[in-house]
Amino acid sequence: MTTGAVPRLPSTPFARTVWMVLRKDLTVEMRSGEIAYTTLFFAVSCVLIFAFALVKEGRAPDGGAAGILWIAILFASTLALGRTFERERQAETLRALLLAPVPRPAIYVGKLLGIIALLAAAEVVLLPLVDFLFTARLFAHPAWLIGIVVTCTIGLAAVGTLFAAMLVRTRSRDMLLPVLLYPVVVPVIIAGVQGTSALLQPAFDVAVVRFWLLLLVTFDVVFVVLALWTFEAVMSD
Amino acid sequence: MPKWFNPAAILCGLMFVVSPVLIARAPDESAMGMVYKIYYYHMPSAWMFLLAPLVCGFSSALFLMRGRAEDDRRAWAAAELTVLFGALTLLTGPLWARRAWGTWWVWDARLTSSLVGWMIGWAYLILRRYGGPGSDKLAAGVALFGAVNVPFIYISVNYWRTIHPPTTVVPRLPVSMGLPLWFCVFAFLLLFVLLMTMRLRLEHARTRLDALYVALDE
Numbered sequence A: 001m002t003t004g005a006v007p008r009l010p011s012t013p014f015a016r017t018v019w020m021v022l023r024k025d026l027t028v029e030m031r032s033g034e035i036a037y038t039t040l041f042f043a044v045s046c047v048l049i050f051a052f053a054l055v056k057e058g059r060a061p062d063g064g065a066a067g068i069l070w071i072a073i074l075f076a077s078t079l080a081l082g083r084t085f086e087r088e089r090q091a092e093t094l095r096a097l098l099l100a101p102v103p104r105p106a107i108y109v110g111k112l113l114g115i116i117a118l119l120a121a122a123e124v125v126l127l128p129l130v131d132f133l134f135t136a137r138l139f140a141h142p143a144w145l146i147g148i149v150v151t152c153t154i155g156l157a158a159v160g161t162l163f164a165a166m167l168v169r170t171r172s173r174d175m176l177l178p179v180l181l182y183p184v185v186v187p188v189i190i191a192g193v194q195g196t197s198a199l200l201q202p203a204f205d206v207a208v209v210r211f212w213l214l215l216l217v218t219f220d221v222v223f224v225v226l227a228l229w230t231f232e233a234v235m236s237d
Numbered sequence B: 001m002p003k004w005f006n007p008a009a010i011l012c013g014l015m016f017v018v019s020p021v022l023i024a025r026a027p028d029e030s031a032m033g034m035v036y037k038i039y040y041y042h043m044p045s046a047w048m049f050l051l052a053p054l055v056c057g058f059s060s061a062l063f064l065m066r067g068r069a070e071d072d073r074r075a076w077a078a079a080e081l082t083v084l085f086g087a088l089t090l091l092t093g094p095l096w097a098r099r100a101w102g103t104w105w106v107w108d109a110r111l112t113s114s115l116v117g118w119m120i121g122w123a124y125l126i127l128r129r130y131g132g133p134g135s136d137k138l139a140a141g142v143a144l145f146g147a148v149n150v151p152f153i154y155i156s157v158n159y160w161r162t163i164h165p166p167t168t169v170v171p172r173l174p175v176s177m178g179l180p181l182w183f184c185v186f187a188f189l190l191l192f193v194l195l196m197t198m199r200l201r202l203e204h205a206r207t208r209l210d211a212l213y214v215a216l217d218e
Helices: A013-032 A034-054 A064-090 A093-099 A104-133 A142-169 A173-200 A206-234 B005-025 B034-066 B069-100 B109-130 B135-159 B175-217
Strands: none
Touching (some): A013 A034, A013 A104, A034 A064, A064 A104, A064 A142, A064 A173, A104 A142, A142 A173, A142 A206, A142 B135, A173 B109, A206 B135, B005 B034, B005 B175, B034 B069, B034 B175, B069 B109, B069 B135, B069 B175
16 A cells, blocks of 8 residues: 555644644635636726726826725735635535534634635736736836745635624625625725835835835734634634 | 612713813814814724624633623624614724815725624624524624734724824823713713623513513413
8 A cells, every 4th residue: 555645644633634624624715716816807897997986098097096996806806715614614515624623723714715715816917917908017026026025815715814704604695794894804905005106106106116015914913813813713603 | 770870870970061161171183173073972982892802802701702692692692782883983084084084984904804893793793693493603703703803903093004093192192172072982881881791781681581481471
């Protein structure tokens, strides 16, 4: 009997659970492609609508690209979050996950990483698209751009994953997710928009970008810690 | 109602009757004249608007840890007060801003974070109203994020370039202005405690009534 085909699992129970939840989500998504394709199509449609509405005679409004990028990501994330947990509800797999003798925060981290992976896939397409349609020079400072995009996505996904998981057993979940999510993530989106806008300025000021990046890191730390603690408590029934 | 409630309610009413007299007798501000006096109601309501989500978040954390219904009821009452005092703050602020800054609203850090805090209060209440069974725990999760926003609102004027006055204004006020201000702060604080007590009492009575209905059915 050979063990060569079996992937090596992380040694600690926490990391192992995170990896298994993440791998399960990614495997389901690789096979169906449902959430990735619909989220991407929706986000691209959003950007195109903004481009039709705002770009006149080949000229985009000043500072519009950053806002449109993050609005599209925010809307797309709402769709992805709702659908990810709807899938868990239909198959009752969330109940199975919660009944499993594993650390609950590990389940949250696994789901969070899955959502981040989905949003990252959408952003890989959205960033060049916004750069092209709005002549925004988004990639002039790629390292800073990656920092802003990664931290903003983590902040957005950290709250979104928690709220989507909380609402999975609620009857009006589709309506309530944006109602709860948007007010809480507004500071993250503002910091993301301001940081991205600072990257697009002709006179690039590294201190301004660093400030918004540090603020996003602060939001990420606070939101992830709070969500880790809250997930355990609100999913206990 | 507790024994202290009626005397406290009378005292609170008297304080709100007396407060316009004290405010009227306070000296005018050099740049804005009389219009700045909206500040005497704006700042106390803003402080209660900061206090309410903290009470809501702290009670929600206790509810998530201990599961006691009274913590949940306190959180719910505090969320309603967040919305109430948030509305007062967000109404009186623009009245002051129109005269002081020449505009009703600017998207600076203090105003934006305050609006976000008010929206989180609304989100909490919407979840309680339409979330169905189990929404108490879910709303408690939302309340924690609302409480985290409070320090951000408070420090925002010190870290961002904003036209909103910083937090250092109050300690520097002369006695003639500080006295009516602290009088109004205590009046609003008393109002906060009274409203909270009334709301808790109402919710307690509702819970008892529900229990009686269940007992009657059985």
